[in-house]
Amino acid sequence: MFKGRRFDQSVILLCVRWYLAYSLSLRDLEEMMAERGIAVDHTTIHRWTVRYARTCWSVSTDAGGA
DSSP states (O other): OOTTOSSOHHHHHHHHHHHHHHOOOHHHHHHHHHHTTOOOOHHHHHHHHHHHHHHHHHHHHHTTOO
């Protein structure tokens, strides 16, 4: 699913999970990643959310999450 992506799977899933779970803005996430030394644009995070939100949601509900 993540083959050929520029960013590591953990970064993608972390951004999507934080966006869904904590209602952070895309620009907030962009800034948070920059503080960790990861240069990612807010539009990229939006594309990840559109593409992987369903996957993240099903993983969290299978694990007993919200």
